[in-house]
Amino acid sequence: MGKIQGQCLCGAIRYTAAAEPLLTAVCHCTHCQKQTGSAFSIVVAVPKGSLVFTAEEPAIYQDVGESGLPVRRRFCPKCGSPIVTEVAAMPTMDFIKAGTLDDTSWLEPQLNIWCDSAQPWVKLDASTPCVPGNPPAA
Ligand SMILES: [Zn+2]
Ligand SMILES: [Zn+2]
Structure with missing residues (x-):
């Protein structure tokens, strides 16, 4: 059983990926x-095309990133859980919202991104690198 499998809150959306995660970031x-109603989201990057939806297909909110390029935020139309984000500026990977994973015990964020807009009370771990915007191109 792979690390990457999970579902939304109501279970209408389920996903799996055979690939190993590339990166875990906050x-x-x-x-x-805005989308999570929280201070940040935890995302796990997987290779583009590796994610398979095994129940229903998530809905899409077409957002626009800082780059001016589209950001497709996919979510469950029944319960509203954000599931995965497809960022046109980073075409080789997709970003799963880590809170939707069935098993979150292995998560260990390696990077903080968009730290310029972090809420001031969030204490960032000094041992985890921080970048002001998107992660540097791999
Ligand atoms: Zn749902
Ligand atoms: Zn973000």
Whole structure:
């Protein structure tokens, strides 16, 4: 059983990926704050095309990133859980909202992104690198 499998709150959306995760990051961007209703989102990057939806297909909110390029935020139309984000500026990977994973015990964020918009009370771990915007191109 792979690490990457999970579902939304209501279970209408289920996903799996055979690939290993590429990166785990904490995103402090204002759009993630809005979408999650929280201070940040935890995202796990997987290779583009590796994610398979095994129940229903998530709905899409077409957002626009800082780059001016589209950001497709996919969510469950029944319960509203954000599931995955497809960022046109980063075409080789998709970003799963880590809170939707069935098993979150292995998560260990390696990077903080969009730290310029982090909420001031969020104490960032000094040992985890922080970048002001998107992660540097791999
Ligand atoms: Zn749902
Ligand atoms: Zn974000």
